[in-house]
Amino acid sequence: MDVQQDYYATLGIDSTATVSDIKRAYRRLVRQYHPDAVGAPKSTSLLFRLVQEAYEILSDPKNRAKYDQERRRLRDAEISPLGLKITSSHSQLELLDEEQVLYILLELFSSQERPGSRMPLNLCLVLDRSTSMQGTRLQRVKEATNYIIDYLKEDDYFSLVTFSDRAEVVLPAQRNLDSAIAKSKVSMIHSSGGTEILQGLLTGLDQVARWQTGQTINHLILLTDGQTYGDEKDCLAQAIEAAQRGISISTMGIGQDWNDKLLDEIASRSGGTSAYIDSASKIMSVFRDKIHGLSSVFARDLRLILSPSKIVTLKDVFRISPHIEHFVPTQKSFELGHLEKDAPLSILVELLVQPQALGEAIVLTLTVEGDIVSLGLPDERVSAEVDVEIVAEERSEQSVPAVIVGALGKLAIYRMQEKTMIELERGDVGRASQRLETMATRLLNIGETELAKAALMEAGRLVRTGHISSEGRKKIRYGTRSLAVLPKEITRD
Known part of the structure; x- marks a missing residue:
């Protein structure tokens, strides 16, 4: 088995071909390239051997599965069409007798300059x-x-x-x-x-x-x-x-x-x-x-699989863009849905790390898998390891990357909205109205003027009547979930 050879291309089929498709393609090519075929040139013997080898591998389910797996590993070593950028809040953690918070931002995007065909x-x-x-x-x-x-x-x-x-x-x-x-x-x-x-x-x-x-x-x-x-x-x-x-x-x-x-x-x-x-x-x-x-869907049915190391507890997982969504952190597999060509997905992972020894430590292994049908790549996957250096003492004060600061700021406003609604359900009107006012201030700071006005209006209504309007509730909930820009005082690296 030669994984460098594209057996699917040899038979003129794609990787989703059925057994019937494989047999049909093989019979057609055998008639064309068999050395005993009438009028066949001598050069066809090499092509015939390639066709024969491709058929023997792909027609056997076990061999095909092994070949597909090795081909995926080969692709992972190259540039995957499924782009993955990883940003950590800290590159170093001190060796302390207490857990430390580490944020990991995952950005998924199409790395293809030339888009594939649109999926029906x-x-x-x-x-x-x-x-x-x-x-x-x-x-x-x-x-x-x-x-x-x-x-x-x-x-x-x-x-x-x-x-x-x-x-x-x-x-x-x-x-x-x-x-x-x-x-x-x-x-x-x-x-x-x-x-x-x-x-x-x-x-x-x-x-x-x-x-x-x-x-x-x-x-x-x-x-x-x-x-x-x-x-x-x-x-x-x-x-x-x-x-x-x-x-x-x-x-x-x-x-x-x-x-x-x-x-x-x-x-x-x-x-x-x-x-x-x-x-x-x-x-x-x-x-x-x-x-x-x-x-414009580029990848379909994406799934994120997280495997924290023994020194790590998975505390929380959020989708940050294109909209905020809170995943259940007790899971290790998270359904991400579709990835559009021009709408990257961002996931924020919150880890609690308890360092055990000095030196480099792997804190998280992750895999993203899904179907890129437009490129003929079912079960495409990209994997990565996230590590951090454990030091006796931080050599210099570390600044958290702006993209993580922005994501945390956006997330903080959304969680503030969630807490407000919980307080309303409990009947804690005073605390809920104060939280709405604080939320309005933060929204103004990032330039979300209309949403800030809505929060202030509902805070006033809450003080006067003891409840917020159905319209205000939905506007604040969906508005804070769809915050898509970093604070104006923060710029990307």
Whole structure:
């Protein structure tokens, strides 16, 4: 077995080829290059041996698995198309009898200058058409849906489901969509009834599953403006099952009357994202950004695996960009979802280190794995070790890198918002209002004027009435989660 040889290229197939594909390619090439073939030149004997060797390796499952594994290791030694940058808060730690905090920032990005082909979409829109959606909201949703229909390519699968008290398939999953017919059906959607999210979710997931393959971006977009009652647990169970089946869900809430905790959980558990749309005029831009993002996916179904050393405790893990998300630190494997070509992922890892001896110490081993289908690279992975120097005494005062300072500042504001909501649930109005005022000051310091005004307004409302508005709660929650810039007084290295 020669791992330097690309046996897939020798047979003219890609790495996702089935056994049938391999046999078919082999038979075709044997007829062409066999030395006994009529009119075959002598030079074909070498090609025939390569074809024979490639077939013997790839047609045997054990040999193929071993070959694929060795090829992945070979790629890891070269420049992986999956870029990984690691920044530590400290390069040195003192040998002390106490645990010390060490932050590790991981930045994932596409290192390809030339992008691969766009992966086909397998997309279902699940739209709330309950009575509360009537008027401008429903009209703007129809316009945004038509935009997506026009944006689709011939090899994209698309389906459309509406729901109120029950779900209806407006457009069954299909490709080569007739846009005129599709838009005609969209125009006939009307509002009526209540809101039962589970009905829409089940029907939409069924449509995605019909054409789901390993070569498509399998995604569901759920939009609602209301509360669902009695089916929340079932909705979350469906989100978990969807993730296991390789289907991610993005949720969108319009207005103020929807359950932000539920939609957040549905998105988080399935590997998707959630969005707050405060007015009907913004529906189009949110839909446009979402379809553009799905169309620019570079790597799919990314997973981060962390293995701390014996002297390390994994304290916390956060996604920092493109939005903040708190991962459960008791896990060692974290689902990161998709990586878009122009939207890097940033993960902040908080470690507690108890140094044992002087010298270099490996504190963390990490692996990121996922599918880069656009480049024909399933199960692509990149691995790295993070080390720190344990010293008797710090030789000089270390400055924390600006990118980590910025990430921690952004995270601190988000966690402040979380604590505010917890205090409100406990009825601690005084502490919650003080925290909102502090948050407003910090937001002003990083140039987030509008969000700072919202926090101050809700702090005043809280003092006067004892509660904050539904609109204010969502604006602060989603605003602090989407902070995307470093403080203005901080610049990148």
